[in-house]
Amino acid sequence: MRRLLFLMPVIAFMLVAAAFLAGLGRDPSKLPSTLIGKSLPAFNLPPVRAGDVGLKSQDLSSGQPALLNVFASWCVSCRVEHPMLLELKAEGVPVQGLDWKDEAADGARYLAQNGDPYTLVGNDRTGRAGIDLGVAGVPETFVVDRKGQVRYKHIGPIAPEDWVRTIKPLLDRLRAES
Amino acid sequence: MTAEIGQLALILALLLALVQGAATLWGAWRVDPVMMAVGRSASLLQLLFVGLAFCSLATAYALNDFSVSLVAQHSNSTQPLVYRLGATWGSHEGSMLLWVLILALYGAAVAIFGGTLRQTLQARVLGVQGIVAAAFLGFLFFTSNPFTRLFPVPPDGAELNPILQDPGLVFHPPVLYTGYVGLSMAFSFAIAALIEGRVDAGWARWVRPWVLVAWIFLTVGIAMGSLWAYYTLGWGGWWYWDPVENASFMPWLLATALLHSSLVLERRGALISWTILLAILAFSLSMVGTFLVRSGVLTSVHAFAVDSRRGVYILAVIAVMTGSALSLFAWRASTLRTGALFMILSRESGVVLNNLFLLVATGVVFTGTFYPVFLDAMNLEKVSVGPPWFKIVFTPFAVPLLLLVVIGPMLNWRRDELGALWRRVRWPAGLAGAALVIAALFVGLGHVFTACGVGLGVWLVAGSLMVLARRWRIGEAGLADIRRLVRSTPLAVWGLVLAHAGLGVLTLGVTGMTSWQTNKVLTMVPGQSVTLAGKTITLDTVQSAPGPNYEATAARFNVSSRFGERALTSERRVFPVSQTHTTVAAIGLGLFGNTYISIGDPNPDGSLVVRMWDHPLVDWIWGGGLIMALGGAVSLTDRGLRVGAANRVPQPLPAAAQAASA
Numbered sequence: 117m118r119r120l121l122f123l124m125p126v127i128a129f130m131l132v133a134a135a136f137l138a139g140l141g142r143d144p145s146k147l148p149s150t151l152i153g154k155s156l157p158a159f160n161l162p163p164v165r166a167g168d169v170g171l172k173s174q175d176l177s178s179g180q181p182a183l184l185n186v187f188a189s190w191c192v193s194c195r196v197e198h199p200m201l202l203e204l205k206a207e208g209v210p211v212q213g214l215d216w217k218d219e220a221a222d223g224a225r226y227l228a229q230n231g232d233p234y235t236l237v238g239n240d241r242t243g244r245a246g247i248d249l250g251v252a253g254v255p256e257t258f259v260v261d262r263k264g265q266v267r268y269k270h271i272g273p274i275a276p277e278d279w280v281r282t283i284k285p286l287l288d289r290l291r292a293e294s
Numbered sequence: 295m296t297a298e299i300g301q302l303a304l305i306l307a308l309l310l311a312l313v314q315g316a317a318t319l320w321g322a323w324r325v326d327p328v329m330m331a332v333g334r335s336a337s338l339l340q341l342l343f344v345g346l347a348f349c350s351l352a353t354a355y356a357l358n359d360f361s362v363s364l365v366a367q368h369s370n371s372t373q374p375l376v377y378r379l380g381a382t383w384g385s386h387e388g389s390m391l392l393w394v395l396i397l398a399l400y401g402a403a404v405a406i407f408g409g410t411l412r413q414t415l416q417a418r419v420l421g422v423q424g425i426v427a428a429a430f431l432g433f434l435f436f437t438s439n440p441f442t443r444l445f446p447v448p449p450d451g452a453e454l455n456p457i458l459q460d461p462g463l464v465f466h467p468p469v470l471y472t473g474y475v476g477l478s479m480a481f482s483f484a485i486a487a488l489i490e491g492r493v494d495a496g497w498a499r500w501v502r503p504w505v506l507v508a509w510i511f512l513t514v515g516i517a518m519g520s521l522w523a524y525y526t527l528g529w530g531g532w533w534y535w536d537p538v539e540n541a542s543f544m545p546w547l548l549a550t551a552l553l554h555s556s557l558v559l560e561r562r563g564a565l566i567s568w569t570i571l572l573a574i575l576a577f578s579l580s581m582v583g584t585f586l587v588r589s590g591v592l593t594s595v596h597a598f599a600v601d602s603r604r605g606v607y608i609l610a611v612i613a614v615m616t617g618s619a620l621s622l623f624a625w626r627a628s629t630l631r632t633g634a635l636f637m638i639l640s641r642e643s644g645v646v647l648n649n650l651f652l653l654v655a656t657g658v659v660f661t662g663t664f665y666p667v668f669l670d671a672m673n674l675e676k677v678s679v680g681p682p683w684f685k686i687v688f689t690p691f692a693v694p695l696l697l698l699v700v701i702g703p704m705l706n707w708r709r710d711e712l713g714a715l716w717r718r719v720r721w722p723a724g725l726a727g728a729a730l731v732i733a734a735l736f737v738g739l740g741h742v743f744t745a746c747g748v749g750l751g752v753w754l755v756a757g758s759l760m761v762l763a764r765r766w767r768i769g770e771a772g773l774a775d776i777r778r779l780v781r782s783t784p785l786a787v788w789g790l791v792l793a794h795a796g797l798g799v800l801t802l803g804v805t806g807m808t809s810w811q812t813n814k815v816l817t818m819v820p821g822q823s824v825t826l827a828g829k830t831i832t833l834d835t836v837q838s839a840p841g842p843n844y845e846a847t848a849a850r851f852n853v854s855s856r857f858g859e860r861a862l863t864s865e866r867r868v869f870p871v872s873q874t875h876t877t878v879a880a881i882g883l884g885l886f887g888n889t890y891i892s893i894g895d896p897n898p899d900g901s902l903v904v905r906m907w908d909h910p911l912v913d914w915i916w917g918g919g920l921i922m923a924l925g926g927a928v929s930l931t932d933r934g935l936r937v938g939a940a941n942r943v944p945q946p947l948p949a950a951a952q953a954a955s956a
């Protein structure tokens with residue numbers, strides 16, 4: 117019995133190590149999004165600031181390609197990414213915001229403090245829309261074409277090189293698509 | 295040339311580590327003093343060569359040798375010398391080199407100061423250290439060679455991430471690593487004890503100072519990291535539950551547990567196998583911390599280069615090290631002597647409870663940190679948990695633990711009585727209760743957590759001081775007696791009081807910061823004033839201020855309050871080489887709170903977006919952490935902890951000793 121007790125740690129460790137090994141094979145930043153090539157799942161989210169209009173999935177099929185950025189006020193990486201988003205806004209790139217698993221008031225305060233790069237912002241307090249979108253963590257950014265189909269998913273903060281090498285060329289291509 | 299010298303030194307160090315591991319373990323097995331001596335010399339030579347490799351890399355940085363690929367990636371000729379040197383450990387490869395350097399230092403310390411140890415025990419400790427060193431030198435050499443050359447040689451280097459160009463960077467990693475790697479000593483001693491099949495008070499007396507050293511450095515390192523985040527990330531957060539912070543917090547929690555359980559082992563000869571297990575787990579979590587940052591299993595702001603080949607190597611190292619350590623534990627621990635008996639209400643039980651809470655808290659942090667990985671492994675939807683989750687789940691384990699901190703030292707060894715215990719803690723309990731009630735009246739019943747936080751902080755501070763009051767028999771003994779008792783108070787007791795009271799100060803800081811923080815965001819023009827938390831803040835001037843390798847916009851503020859006026863400057867720096875910017879917040883320090891101002895980019899019309907915070911008691915968080923570390927340091931200087939102090943082996947009680955061992 118005592119022996120069995122002493123075996124417990126090594127057994128527990130083997131389970132954890134197996135999980136790590138399984139996790140290693142997958143690059144967390146290259147989660148294959150099952151949504152790629154499909155339409156955005158339907159959602160209709162309330163705004164973070166009272167009086168705003170919120171965010172619906174139809175807002176992203178309005179005839180021009182756009183980015184859907186998932187963020188949260190409690191997310192550090194989002195703060196790192198934020199200046200990049202503000203820059204995109206300045207360049208005229210439409211970015212829609214999804215405030216994930218966050219209280220609306222916290223989301224509103226976050227935008228007030230850091231600036232608001234979004235055309236529209238929806239608050240997904242329960243994370244329900246996040247589940248449909250397959251959100252793994254924040255920040256995540258979806259590139260959506262003019263018909264509202266997801267074409268690419270970027271995980272983690274958008275670094276300048278991600279923008280220049282991947283997302284901007286894709287957006288340019290999508291703009292050229294008829 | 296320096297890079298080639300470094301490269302060669304690294305290879306020699308790797309070979310020496312292998313010699314160290316093999317010679318000592320073989321020598322200890324055959325009881326061959328010559329082989330054991332060879333192993334000892336190998337550990338000293340290994341330190342020499344790792345040190346040489348490290349100096350070579352530092353020299354390459356200092357001399358702007360951009361033919362070394364690592365230097366070209368992380369340093370720039372315009373960077374000040376101190377940050378070029380700091381960049382030595384600012385990259386993945388460089389920080390791993392620092393890691394093995396510190397490991398070699400610890401190994402050499404065993405070889406030099408371990409003369410009073412049983413010779414085979416010393417040899418086996420060195421053997422395990424050698425194996426760990428070889429594994430990580432191999433990792434460095436095969437997957438992250440810091441000395442790779444670059445051709446053609448670029449005229450100038452890229453830049454060290456500007457956010458890392460800060461005094462914090464120069465000190466934070468070495469301090470934290472000294473803590474992380476210090477736990478390797480506990481690990482090596484645990485494995486050596488399992489091989490020897492012998493654990494006694496002498497063993498505990500040897501391990502405890504090392505654990506204490508590791509714990510002190512971890513405490514200071516974590517506090518520095520938190521402080522650094524506070525002033526560089528530009529919004530005044532001090533803890534984010536980020537995976538990398540958690541990676542340092544988990545070993546800290548276990549080191550704290552280990553510190554207490556090894557005390558019981560030393561004093562009472564109990565909790566033997568438990569202490570061994572904690573030692574293995576604590577260092578394993580240190581290694582997991584390393585794995586976490588580098589493997590890319592989790593995404594984090596701190597992440598260095600993500601390379602899954604490195605992840606596989608480190609995972610393999612952890613699997614082999616921890617796996618074989620725990621297997622050895624399963625095989626040998628049941629044969630270890632079981633400890634002395636103690637009753638349900640005793641100081642030993644207090645420590646057992648302390649350990650259980652700390653272990654569960656570690657489990658909570660571990661689960662939260664790796665939740666996405668586990669879900670992914672089971673092919674479920676990946677979900678990450680944020681700070682709200684940690685706050686909800688961690689707090690219920692932290693609060694009873696904090697209550698226990700005061701009760702533990704009030705308990706007698708072996709057995710105690712509830713009534714006697716109550717008489718000892720009634721003063722701090724009364725004070726804490728009063729503080730709770732006053733705070734509740736002050737903040738209102740809606741903020742019950744704030745009131746509880748205040749009560750808990752007072753409980754910790756008052757309860758820790760009560761240890762001294764009891765020892766000095768204040769209220770019973772005469773003045774002369776008290777003076778004698780004060781003078782004869784061992785430094786270890788002072789250490790205990792400081793560490794526990796520091797935790798109370800920290801609790802008050804966290805409570806103040808989470809409950810009473812206020813902020814304002816507005817666009818300001820020079821001359822404009824605004825009030826925040828009773829202070830009047832005026833934007834005086836906005837100027838450009840060039841730095842050595844950046845351009846800055848500096849805004850001067852005047853903050854006036856009842857206590858006087860002060861000028862504060864907040865800067866926004868743009869680094870042209872890497873096209874990044876950082877915010878240097880203006881922080882007005884105060885004993886009861888900080889004023890924290892950060893600015894955004896100036897608008898074309900000369901106005902400026904200004905964010906300002908009032909952070910009540912925030913400095914108490916780091917102050918508390920430093921008091922805790924100071925307590926550790928004071929404790930370390932106690933004679934009783936000094937290595938090689940006379941061997942007092944406590945005798946286990948003959949009967950029913952089994953029941954007591956945990």
